[in-house]
Amino acid sequence: MPDSALFAVDWGTSSFRAYRLDADGAVIEQRQAPLGILKVANGDFAGTLQGEIGGWLAQSEAPVLMSGMIGSRQGWSEAPYAPCPAGLADLARHLHPVDVTPGRRGWIVPGLVHRGASGPPDVMRGEETQIMGVLGAIGAGRHLICLPGTHSKWVDLVDGRVAGFTTHMTGEVFGMLRQHSILGRLMDGDAVDLDGFDRGLDRARDGGGVLHHLFGVRTHGLFGEIAASALPGYLSGLLIGHELANAGDGKSEVLILGTAELARLYQHALARFGRPSRLLDPDAAHRGLFALLPHLPKD
């Protein structure tokens, strides 16, 4: 059995993923469980970690590095946000210690906070580590990265450091409208029909604003102009279209870092808006944690 160099834990709201990595960062073993931080009873994160990877921990003194919502107020211990710009060395300086077993220190990667020229601050937690995981694949220079999802992130990356970013609540607003609004009642199923999606994308480029465009989901349904099965796609296209119309600089190549289906949907949307894009390998969290390894504080 190859020696462990790092135990990398990607611990989010809904899932737990642990990776045993060798000295080259290759995955030797991995564990996955539906044990997101909201599923951990009585805040027993140490016990949960022990239950999942106690065997690994007993066999090696390799460091334990964790990222994601485990460092939030609702997680194991709140890791204060590090300010932008931030790269590997900056994140390492803000690593937040927790005792993974009595006397054994582990580290939680901090989230990032970005304060723009005006408006409220913006925050991420978990995405910063995924971004560090793709640095090797994209190299230096300036890049625009999109991490689509419940709260989509658009990241301005300059020479390996997150210079700034914006969050868009696209996924959450979609789910809410689908489930709780008058719009959802006319819909059949949840599949994203591509024709409906395209019509929504195109509509998003008209004037009138998204609060107005949303009502069109209802009227298109009422008048039978879009089938009930295509309305979820239309709504998705509207919202993603409005996100694209406002995010990033509107012209740079967009590097998409997301799970397969959603990433392809964004790529399709960007192409329709005439914007170049490229898909990145979404399995990036453990790579980002491994990239932090040389920067770990020395005891």
Added chain:
Amino acid sequence: MPDSALFAVDWGTSSFRAYRLDADGAVIEQRQAPLGILKVANGDFAGTLQGEIGGWLAQSEAPVLMSGMIGSRQGWSEAPYAPCPAGLADLARHLHPVDVTPGRRGWIVPGLVHRGASGPPDVMRGEETQIMGVLGAIGAGRHLICLPGTHSKWVDLVDGRVAGFTTHMTGEVFGMLRQHSILGRLMDGDAVDLDGFDRGLDRARDGGGVLHHLFGVRTHGLFGEIAASALPGYLSGLLIGHELANAGDGKSEVLILGTAELARLYQHALARFGRPSRLLDPDAAHRGLFALLPHLPKD
């Protein structure tokens, strides 16, 4: 007891309001009940009407005119939408008959449909009658009317006819985000704090789009920059601000037709955006129905 000239019924989703009007349109008597169309069991609208104003109906052969969601697919009988432009005579031509008692015909005012140059159609049902009810107060010429609410309507009125309009789902989206999103969890109460409201209005005028601005509700709360009790106001300001930024022509005086508290909030918001506005008497539905009386079909 003065003679009845019209029985005017404003029958919406959540409430039932009936007015007994004299030959001058003055209200002699009125009835109000929480018997919106969704509360009427087994679709027995005739029985409900009889229960509420059966006494009036027995004493007079005056016409019965109804408006609102009672003419929707979920109501008594679907009154097809009349096309814009539409004024009193146009609405009267599209009145939809129902038997209010066996052998006695009553009428439901149709909603309106507006088809713009592009995009889906827009619809209203009930608001067209309220608008007809304020014609006397505002006179001829061109007017911009805002009816704020769950689905706010912005109406282009030209010489007493609705030339076109747009719907904005501002109120519904606010309620959904307050109740079902991650944003609501940080909030305390539902009161609209005016300082928070103003900050939301101002934020809405920045770039970035509403899907991005919404996330600021969370971060302002997370960082303690806006108190939990002021966050509902901030969210409301954001959404109403985005509505105002997109609705109407952006410069005409806005005539606000809505219930007291919401109407004043919109007036405050418009003033902050430097736009003139004026409040109209919101008790307009029965006036609109009375204005239709001379146009009723002759049997």
